[in-house]
Amino acid sequence: MTARPIRSVISGAIRHADSYAHLLAAHNDFTLLGIYEHPDASDTARTRARECANEAGLNLLDRLPYEPCLVVICTEPTRHAAAARDALQNGHHVLIDKPVATSTQDVQELTDLAATSPGICTGVTRALGSPTTRTRASIDDGHIGFIRSIDIEFLAHGAHFATSVERPELVCDPNLSGGGEVMNFLGYAIDTIRFLTGLNPSEVMAFSTTAFSKVHQDYGVEDCAVISFLLDRGVTATVTVGRIPAAPSQAPNASTWRIVGSHGHLTVNENTPSLDLYTTDGHATIRRIGSGVEDQAIQALLSDLAIAVRAGNDPSYTITDAAVTIATIDAAYQSILTGQPTPIALPEIKTPSRLT
């Protein structure tokens, strides 16, 4: 017997709502009821919700449903935590776009609330995507021994800025984004590091710059950073993160990893598999095969979440995992501010962390 689809609502249509609408509509485990925006939201936000609903052929909801459903939070990042609290307090399950919150205080309040709420609360991650899970399987099989270091490069392609970001302010204006590209993207790398190593970061040293983008410069936020991590048990990691004029990828984001172990090493390119096209005018183009890791990872996350909702269990990526990520991002910003290595104060654990 096929299980009844889980009802879902998108709350806010500021960031990535279109993508979630497509993914939820295409997923057998979910049915999408419509787009909701809080009545106290700005005129811009409410207009955008109406437009998104119209474009997707969905209902514009004036309140969240009374019956428990999954609420996917797609507001601007600085409203993520408030929108998630609203949904949790009304008994819903919650999936929050990245970053789940823009301060450690907000994420701690969310984890506290999630611990006493009937609904599941979690955030978006790429850690359940195929590149990460296949790499983890190889590591678990002992192919490279003990991991000693991970080198991650996650760079967004400037050529896709106009299409992959709805409005530049959403990743540049701290009032909306909570920070620059460290806030926007570092979480993906932290999730990957934790999932592959089973270790939490304990110290971070970060250097940031605004080297390329006028918009980032105007808002006083970084477009790039290079970051050194010390993990528990002496394992190290580096992350090169940001938005550059031309990322080395055919996709909106380029993501590669190099993992050195005691008995071998691994390299991973999240943007594979791909197809090379050579044309008579002398040009070469790289095309992705399949939907791309961005969509594939969220599809995997939705499948995992559906199992958790139906079974009443924790998902594979919990709000505690997301809280570790936010605490690490916060420490990275502290390091940028002080110019010093910064210890990472992990959040108080109220619900299990399953990523590590």
Add this chain to the structure above:
Amino acid sequence: MGIAGSGTMARAHIHAHISSGMAQIAAIATSSTERATELAAFCPEPPAIIDIDGLLANDTIHAIDVCGHTQRHADVARRALQAGKHVLIEKPPALDLPAFDQVVDAAAQRPDLVAMVGQTVRYQPAVSELIRAVDEGDIGDARLVHLSWYAGYVWPRAWRGWQLDPDKSGGHLIHNGMHSLDLAIRLIGGTPIRVFARGWNTYAPDLPTPDSFHVAIEFDNSALAIAETSYGLRPPANPLRRILVAGSEGSLLHDSLAETELRSPTHIEEPASVRDAMTHEIAAWLAAILNRKTSPIPLHFSRTVLATAIAAQESLDSGQPIELKARP
């Protein structure tokens, strides 16, 4: 040409000199007559085997290639310049800045001589092409460099006792770190102002110096670089190199993964991307001498690289970021 030293690097340099066809090895100065005799056998015309004082006093020798122990590099190079010889100094050129500054000052007194620190990596074909592309403006202003630089743990004559002794090698960030630091600084074209380094051991936990490290560098032109280096990969030689340079108008990427690996248990064929780098390096130095040009790698640039490497080693030892200051 006079060769100072008779160890592994002297052997490689002699082969490169012979391959270049641009110099005659006239003498080898060493404390080990046995090793020097072995090296002399490679030379088309038998060189004299003498001591360093004899090398410096020999008027028929126009240039000296300074190999040998790292702690002697600066002293031999300074004396060679004062004796009127062109100088190639194997990296690292000194263990501290005051010693290297004496070389820089001696070179400043003899602008007619070509003095250069050997940075072989620059002359690897892939790296030469990267530098050319950056210099020709293919990507606009280079502002972000990410180097992932991994070599095999086990290769002939690696990890001899002197390499494990910071008093003799300067530490791993100076001994081997200069490769990637020189490249990062050359590609960015700015001056480092702050560094932070971390090190770790890959599969020999009790090794007294980390076989792997990463260095983050902040530059005075808003650029950043991060260089992750490991001499701890299981396969020997040069299994993995990846270099990303992001500029204001594009990016350059070289990844050795795209290169066919020719390797067997008994034979390692050097990849084309790194092949014959030493010969190219020595040929560039000799060409500058023969054509009366300035040094392909100015000493003031190498001082910046050495200062960065020393700061990175200090950062690795202290766990703190280190700020770099201009030479007083």
